[in-house]
Amino acid sequence: MPDVTVHYRTLSVAKNQKFDPEAERLLAMILERDAEKWFKPAKRQFQIFYKQGADHLEYQPDFVSEAKDAIYMLEPKAGNQMTDPVVLAKKEAAIK
Numbered sequence: 710m711p712d713v714t715v716h717y718r719t720l721s722v723a724k725n726q727k728f729d730p731e732a733e734r735l736l737a738m739i740l741e742r743d744a745e746k747w748f749k750p751a752k753r754q755f756q757i758f759y760k761q762g763a764d765h766l767e768y769q770p771d772f773v774s775e776a777k778d779a780i781y782m783l784e785p786k787a788g789n790q791m792t793d794p795v796v797l798a799k800k801e802a803a804i805k
Contacts, residue, residue, distance in 0.1 A: 748773055
């Protein structure tokens with residue numbers, strides 16, 4: 710199993726990690742403040758695949774966050790990307 714770091718409100722992770730794009734850094738700061746636990750998953754940790762044309766591509770969520778009553782996979786997107794076919798395919802694959 711890949712090595713995974715779980716962050717517990719340290720307030721240091723957003724300063725010590727590189728985030729691309731800026732939306733990821735902002736989301737990390739929100740998670741530091743509000744989430745019970747959160748982490749950036751390792752590559753291939755979840756093995757989620759989505760279909761794009763004839764290809765089956767791996768989806769890697771940007772963050773996983775734990776709240777009191779649920780666990781969320783998060784990937785920040787701009788409002789104009791919410792109906793993008795690739796974004797919707799990733800969402801559908803993650804829900805399965």
